[in-house]
Structure formats: C-alpha cells, structure tokens
Amino acid sequence: xxxxxxxxxxxxxxxxxxxxxxxxxxxxxxxxxxxxxxxxxxxxxxxxxxxxxxxxxxxxxxxxxxxxxxxxxxxxxxxxxxxxxxxxxxxxxxxxxxxxxxxxxxxxxxxxxxxxxxxxxxxxxxxxxxxxxxxxxxxxxxxxxxxxxxxxxxxxxxxxxxxxxxxxxxxxxxxxxxxxxxxxxxxxxxxxxxxxxxxxxxxxxxxxxxxxxxxxxxxxxxxxxxxxxxxxxxx
Amino acid sequence: xxxxxxxxxxxxxxxxxxxxxxxxxxxxxxxxxxxxxxxxxxxxxxxxxxxxxxxxxxxxxxxxxxxxxxxxxxxxxxxxxxxxxxxxxxxxxxxxxxxxxxxxxxxxxxxxxxxxxxxxxxxxxxxxxxxxxxxxxxxxxxxxxxxxxxxxxxxxxxxxxxxxxxxxxxxxxxxxxxxxxxxxxxxxxxxxxxxxxxxxxxxxxxxxxxxxxxxxxxxxxxxxxxxxxxxxxxxxxxxxxxxxxxxxxxxxxxxxxxxxxxxxxxxxxxxxxxxxxxxxxxxxxxxxxxxxxxxxx
Numbered sequence: 001x002x003x004x005x006x007x008x009x010x011x012x013x014x015x016x017x018x019x020x021x022x023x024x025x026x027x028x029x030x031x032x033x034x035x036x037x038x039x040x041x042x043x044x045x046x047x048x049x050x051x052x053x054x055x056x057x058x059x060x061x062x063x064x065x066x067x068x069x070x071x072x073x074x075x076x077x078x079x080x081x082x083x084x085x086x087x088x089x090x091x092x093x094x095x096x097x098x099x100x101x102x103x104x105x106x107x108x109x110x111x112x113x114x115x116x117x118x119x120x121x122x123x124x125x126x127x128x129x130x131x132x133x134x135x136x137x138x139x140x141x142x143x144x145x146x147x148x149x150x151x152x153x154x155x156x157x158x159x160x161x162x163x164x165x166x167x168x169x170x171x172x173x174x175x176x177x178x179x180x181x182x183x184x185x186x187x188x189x190x191x192x193x194x195x196x197x198x199x200x201x202x203x204x205x206x207x208x209x210x211x212x213x214x215x216x217x218x219x220x221x222x223x224x225x226x227x228x229x230x231x232x233x234x235x
Numbered sequence: 236x237x238x239x240x241x242x243x244x245x246x247x248x249x250x251x252x253x254x255x256x257x258x259x260x261x262x263x264x265x266x267x268x269x270x271x272x273x274x275x276x277x278x279x280x281x282x283x284x285x286x287x288x289x290x291x292x293x294x295x296x297x298x299x300x301x302x303x304x305x306x307x308x309x310x311x312x313x314x315x316x317x318x319x320x321x322x323x324x325x326x327x328x329x330x331x332x333x334x335x336x337x338x339x340x341x342x343x344x345x346x347x348x349x350x351x352x353x354x355x356x357x358x359x360x361x362x363x364x365x366x367x368x369x370x371x372x373x374x375x376x377x378x379x380x381x382x383x384x385x386x387x388x389x390x391x392x393x394x395x396x397x398x399x400x401x402x403x404x405x406x407x408x409x410x411x412x413x414x415x416x417x418x419x420x421x422x423x424x425x426x427x428x429x430x431x432x433x434x435x436x437x438x439x440x441x442x443x444x445x446x447x448x449x450x451x452x453x454x455x456x457x458x459x460x461x462x463x464x465x466x467x468x469x470x471x472x473x474x475x476x477x478x479x480x481x482x483x484x485x486x487x488x489x490x491x492x493x494x495x496x497x498x499x500x501x502x503x504x505x506x507x508x509x510x511x512x513x514x515x516x517x518x519x520x521x522x523x524x525x526x527x528x529x530x531x532x
C-alpha cells in the first residue's frame with residue numbers, strides 16, 4: 001500500500017526528515033511516536049504533498065506520489081487529518097463534508113448522497129448540526145468532523161496527526177473506535193500520536209523517530225518491543 | 236408637502252438614481268477584484284484595464300455588426316481564457332515567491348500600463364461613445380428613469396445575485412471559499428486549488444469585461460477608462476472588506492450614494508475626497524473592512 005524509501009525533507013536549510021524507510025499495508029495501523037519537533041508532522045505533510053521531499057520515493061498502491069500536488073495525492077486515495085483539524089470556518093458542517101466527495105473522482109451524485117447519509121448515521125451529532133458553521137462546534141465535534149470529512153472520500157491511506165490532543169477521554173475512545181473501523185475496512189493508517197498507550201490499542205506496528213530518523217521499530221503485539229518503546233520514549 | 240414631494244421627484248431621486256447606477260457599475264468591477272484578492276491574496280492592479288478591454292472588444296465587435304445583446308455573452312466568454320492565461324502564465328510565475336504581494340502588485344501594474352498603451356495604439360487616444368442599446372425612459376412614481384439605466388440596474392442586480400448564489404450556495408462556491416481560507420487543507424480534500432485559482436481569476440476578469448460592455452454606453456470608451464474607474468472599485472473593496480462579496484455590495488451602494496448626496500448638497504468637487512477620506516478612516520479604525528473575508532466565516 002504505502003512504501004517510503006530513503007525520504008528526506010528540508011525546511012530551507014533545516015534537514016527535518018533524514019532518510020526514513022517504512023511501509024504500511026492495507027488494513028494496518030502504523031504508529032509514529034517521538035518527542036515534539038522530531039519530524040513526525042513533517043513526515044505526514046510530506047506524504048500528503050504539503051511539503052515537497054528533497055530526496056527519496058513515496059509510492060501509494062505502486063504509484064509514485066512524491067512531488068505531486070496535494071489534490072492529486074488526495075485523488076489517489078490519501079486522506080489527511082492534520083493536527084489542528086483545519087475546519088473551514090466559513091463553511092457549514094455539510095459543506096465541509098461535501099468537500100470530501102472530491103477525493104473520489106467519478107463517483108456519481110447518488111454515491112455522494114449515500115456516503116453523506118452513511119456519515120450522518122455514524123456521526124449523529126454532525127447530522128444535528130449540519131447547517132452550523134464548522135468552527136461553532138466543540139473541539140471533539142470538530143475532530144469528528146475532520147475525521148468524517150476524510151472518511152466520506154473512502155481513502156485507501158489515512159494520515160492522522162495527534163487526533164486525541166485536547167479531547168475528553170470519552171471522545172478519545174470514540175475516536176479510536178472510528179480508527180479501528182477504518183482499519184477493519186482495509187484502510188492503511190499512519191497515526192502520529194502522543195498518547196502512546198491509547199495508540200497501542202489500535203496499532204499493529206510502530207516506529208520511534210528522533211532527529212528525523214527512525215531509531216526504533218517493532219510490533220505492538222510483541223510485549224518486549226512494546227516495553228522497549230515505552231522505555232525509549234519514557235512514558 | 237407637495238413641494239417636498241416635488242423636491243424628491245425632481246432633485247433628490249434623480250441624484251440617488253445616478254448614484255445607484257454608478258453603485259451597480261462599481262460593484263460589478265469590484266466583485267471580480269474582491270474575489271481575486273479573497274482567493275489568491277493578489278491585488279490585481281490591471282483589473283481596471285480588463286474592464287477597459289471588455290469595452291474595447293465590444294466596441295471592435297460591434298463595429299463589424301455584432302449586436303449588443305450578443306456581446307453581453309460573447310465578451311465575457313472571450314475574457315475567460317484571457318484571465319485564465321494571465322493567471323497561469325504570469326501570476327503563477329511569481330505566486331510562490333517570498334515577496335508575493337509586492338511582485339504580483341508590480342506585475343499586474345505593469346500589465347495594466349501595457350494594456351492601456353495598447354488601447355491607445357489600436358483605438359487612438361480619443362473617447363468613443365457606443366450607441367445606447369435601449370433608448371427612451373420609463374416613469375415610476377413621477378420619477379423619470381432612462382430605460383438603459385433601469386436595464387443596467389436590473390441586469391447588475393441579477394449578476395450580483397448569481398455570483399453570490401454560486402459562491403455561497405453551490406459546491407463550486409464551497410471549493411472556492413475553502414481554497415480561500417486554507418489552500419493546503421482544501422487541496423488535501425481533492426480541491427484542484429491551482430485550477431480554482433486560475434478559474435476564479437478568469438471569472439473576475441470576465442466580470443470586469445462584462446462591466447465594460449454594460450457601462451460603455453453610459454461612460455464612453457477611452458484608454459484610461461479603467462484607471463479612472465478602478466480607484467472607486469478599490470475603495471469599495473477596502474471599505475467593504477478585502478475579499479468580501481457582501482462587503483463589495485454594501486460598500487458599493489453606500490459609497491456611491493454618499494458621492495451622489497455630497498455632489499448635491501456640498502459640491503461635486505468634494506464627492507471623491509469625502510469617499511476616499513472614508514476609506515482612509517476605515518483603514519485606520521477597522522482595517523478588515525465592514526465584512527469578513529471570503530471563506531473566513
């Protein structure tokens with residue numbers, strides 16, 4: 001599904017991502033951990049096309065996507081839920097959601113309506129607030145909207161950055177239930193998360209990044225590797 | 236009482252009507268300007284010359300026998316690819332540079348000068364006055380309204396309503412507003428941001444061209460017509476809020492009525508300084524203008 005080879009990304013003279021290799025299979029959740037400022041968000045932004053890599057390859061379903069514009073990457077099936085949710089304040093909840101349709105080129109209006117109806121069944125709070133502006137929602141509802149907006153496009157790859165940040169435990173649990181559902185539907189998920197214990201409830205594999213490089217990787221179902229992860233990032 | 240009614244019918248109402256016609260005209264030009272700014276963050280200094288280009292194209296085509304009514308459709312259609320090519324070929328070349336605002340401002344300023352000289356070379360320096368397509372007038376409540384000015388108000392209002400409908404009530408409009416607020420996020424949802432930018436620029440240019448066709452029978456056609464008109468359009472955009480469609484409409488109607496009233500009660504000489512003074516005060520006390528920017532809630 002997602003294959004990254006020798007990825008390097010710079011911000012001007014700063015070398016942020018320094019040769020990362022990783023793969024994420026369909027139906028797999030891959031957790032990315034590490035301290036602030038080590039390059040986790042930049043990695044997701046590079047895959048999503050917000051930042052152009054300076055070296056290396058990113059392939060999605062055997063197609064090169066590195067260097068493409070974000071809209072072309074989205075149309076190849078990559079959905080991105082960034083850290084700050086990025087809800088459009090001038091758009092209603094429904095308008096925010098309908099933008100997600102654009103990720104599915106060729107789907108007809110009936111398909112779009114069916115996808116919207118499905119999302120409203122899964123997120124009844126969004127259905128209740130469909131005419132409200134997106135930024136009038138609570139933090140948790142905004143995170144749900146950000147997730148739903150991507151889900152409506154049925155992505156093959158989902159990039160999620162710090163989804164639980166600043167949310168109440170109940171909402172976090174609901175959020176991770178959604179991630180699990182996405183995983184079960186066959187979506188490959190790359191998850192950046194500070195809440196390691198919560199993340200490990202859905203992750204299959206993980207990696208720890210330090211100074212733009214992977215310094216530790218392992219399987220979430222391997223107790224020894226989990227312990228090493230928790231020791232490395234001192235949780 | 237009858238004196239007051241007569242004063243309204245023969246003095247105040249005609250003056251307000253002149254203000255209303257000018258208001259609709261300015262809004263048509265300002266709409267394109269504000270959409271381009273709201274979406275691309277580009278101050279299009281050549282917008283007035285695109286307004287003039289529309290008028291000159293209509294003038295040239297009418298001289299070979301094409302009727303005015305056909306030109307109302309044909310000229311915007313011709314202007315669309317012009318705007319698209321200018322955005323893709325010129326604006327995009329400097330769009331991603333660090334000092335984008337200065338570069339695009341200078342680039343479009345230069346393009347405006349180039350167009351203005353081209354008009355002078357091709358059509359000469361003197362004004363041309365196309366025939367008014369609708370002659371005569373109608374009387375309503377004792378107020379005489381020239382038919383073409385009434386037509387302009389109705390058509391202008393319809394165009395403004397159509398633009399507002401597209402921007403605020405369609406999925407295309409949602410894409411435009413999303414791209415205006417957050418281009419990266421919009422793109423990651425599949426919005427083809429670069430084409431939306433070029434399309435919006437082309438649409439703004441086509442609107443300016445359409446305004447040129449509509450207004451030529453009233454204000455004449457001459458090489459610097461764009462420069463004269465764009466000052467007012469910029470004022471409307473700044474007072475209404477740069478990038479705000481509702482702001483352009485409200486400020487366009489308000490400022491042109493102020494101009495009309497000032498001309499009547501103080502002096503026409505004071506109408507421009509007072510309106511530009513309002514712009515300066517607005518920039519000092521409420522720099523964001525009356526309304527919020529496109530896509531910003």
